[in-house]
Amino acid sequence: MKSNKLTYAVIIAGVVLVAGYFIVKPKLAHNNYNKGLVLLDSAKYQEAYEYFDKAVKMNSKKPDYLFKRGVALAGLNKDSIALLDFSKAIAMDSVRFDYFMYRGISNRKLKQLDVALADLDRSIQLNDSSSKAYYERGLLNAALMNYDASISDYNKSIELDGTNLEAFYSRGESLANVSDFKGAIADYDKMIEGSNATAEAYKKRGIFKLKIQDYQGAVSDLLVAAEKDNADKEILYNLGDAYSNLKDFNNAVKFVDKALAIDPKYDIAYGIKGGALLRKGDFKAAIASFDKAISLKPDYLKAIYGRGICKALLKDYKGSIVDFTKVINLDKN
Structure with missing residues (x-):
C-alpha cells in the first residue's frame, strides 16, 4: 500500500x-x-x-x-x-515590412539583386514611412546602376529622416555617377559636417571638386584625406593631379612619387607625373615618365600624346610624328 x-x-x-x-x-x-x-x-x-x-x-x-x-x-x-x-x-x-526589408538586405549582400528588389519593394508597400527601407532600396538600385531610381529613394529616405547621414553619402555617390558633381559635393558637405568623416569621404569630395575644376578645394580635402590615410595611392595621385592643375609642379611630382612608392606599376600616376614635368619644362624627365606609363599601358593615349609634344619641343620631329600617328591610329576621333 x-x-x-x-x-x-x-x-x-x-x-x-x-x-x-x-x-x-x-x-x-x-x-x-x-x-x-x-x-x-x-x-x-x-x-x-x-x-x-x-x-x-x-x-x-x-x-x-x-x-x-x-x-x-x-x-x-x-x-x-x-x-x-x-x-x-x-x-x-507576411505583413511585417521589416522581415521583407532584412531579407532584401541579405539578398543584396549575396548579389541576388532581383530577388532583393522584390523584397524591398514589398517592404515599402507594407510601410511607406520607413527611411531605412528607402535607403536600402537606394543602395540596391545603385548596385543595379539604376542611379536615377537610387537618387529618388535616397531623397525619400532623407525626407523621412534628415539625420540619416549615410543617405546623404550614398546619394552623393549616385549624383556623381550621373555627373552631378555639385550636388554630390553638397551631400558630402552635409555628411562631413555631421560626422567624424573618414579619409574615404574627404577623398571622394576632393575628387568631385577636381571634376568641377575647384583645384584649391580639391587640395584641401585631399590633404585631410592623406593625413587620415597616407597609404591610399588614389588620394596621393589625385593630390598630384590637383597641384599640377594649380601649376604647383613640385608638389605635383612629390605626391605622385608617393603614390608610385606604394604602387610602382600605377600607370596613370606616371602619366600625371609626365604631364606635370612637361608643363614645368623638364621635357626629358617628362619623356621618361611617359615611357614608363606607356610600357605599363601601351594604349595610354594621353601619355603617348604628351610624349609626342615633348619630342616636338626637343625638336625630335620624327619621333613626335610617330607618337602623334599612334594617337590618331588608336583614336580616330
Missing part, C-alpha cells in the same frame, strides 16, 4: 514538474529573446545569436525570435543562413 502511494506521489511530482516546465518555458524563451535584443543593440552579434537561438529552440512558433536570430546571423555575415530564418518568419507573418 505504501509502495503504491509512493509511486503515485512520484508520478504526480513528475507531472507537476513537466507541467511547470511547459508553463515556465515560454517565459524562459522570452527572457533569452530580451537578452538577445540588448546584445544586438550593442552589435554583439555572436552573443545575441546564442540567446536568440535558445529562444527559438524553446519556442519556434514565434516569428520575431526567428527574425532576430536572422538579423544576428546577418550581422555575422552569415546571410545565406539568415535568409532561412527570414523566410520562416515571413511564412508565419
Whole structure:
C-alpha cells in the first residue's frame, strides 16, 4: 500500500514538474529573446545569436525570435543562413515590412539583386514611412546602376529622416555617377559636417571638386584625406593631379612619387607625373615618365600624346610624328 502511494506521489511530482516546465518555458524563451535584443543593440552579434537561438529552440512558433536570430546571423555575415530564418518568419507573418526589408538586405549582400528588389519593394508597400527601407532600396538600385531610381529613394529616405547621414553619402555617390558633381559635393558637405568623416569621404569630395575644376578645394580635402590615410595611392595621385592643375609642379611630382612608392606599376600616376614635368619644362624627365606609363599601358593615349609634344619641343620631329600617328591610329576621333 505504501509502495503504491509512493509511486503515485512520484508520478504526480513528475507531472507537476513537466507541467511547470511547459508553463515556465515560454517565459524562459522570452527572457533569452530580451537578452538577445540588448546584445544586438550593442552589435554583439555572436552573443545575441546564442540567446536568440535558445529562444527559438524553446519556442519556434514565434516569428520575431526567428527574425532576430536572422538579423544576428546577418550581422555575422552569415546571410545565406539568415535568409532561412527570414523566410520562416515571413511564412508565419507576411505583413511585417521589416522581415521583407532584412531579407532584401541579405539578398543584396549575396548579389541576388532581383530577388532583393522584390523584397524591398514589398517592404515599402507594407510601410511607406520607413527611411531605412528607402535607403536600402537606394543602395540596391545603385548596385543595379539604376542611379536615377537610387537618387529618388535616397531623397525619400532623407525626407523621412534628415539625420540619416549615410543617405546623404550614398546619394552623393549616385549624383556623381550621373555627373552631378555639385550636388554630390553638397551631400558630402552635409555628411562631413555631421560626422567624424573618414579619409574615404574627404577623398571622394576632393575628387568631385577636381571634376568641377575647384583645384584649391580639391587640395584641401585631399590633404585631410592623406593625413587620415597616407597609404591610399588614389588620394596621393589625385593630390598630384590637383597641384599640377594649380601649376604647383613640385608638389605635383612629390605626391605622385608617393603614390608610385606604394604602387610602382600605377600607370596613370606616371602619366600625371609626365604631364606635370612637361608643363614645368623638364621635357626629358617628362619623356621618361611617359615611357614608363606607356610600357605599363601601351594604349595610354594621353601619355603617348604628351610624349609626342615633348619630342616636338626637343625638336625630335620624327619621333613626335610617330607618337602623334599612334594617337590618331588608336583614336580616330
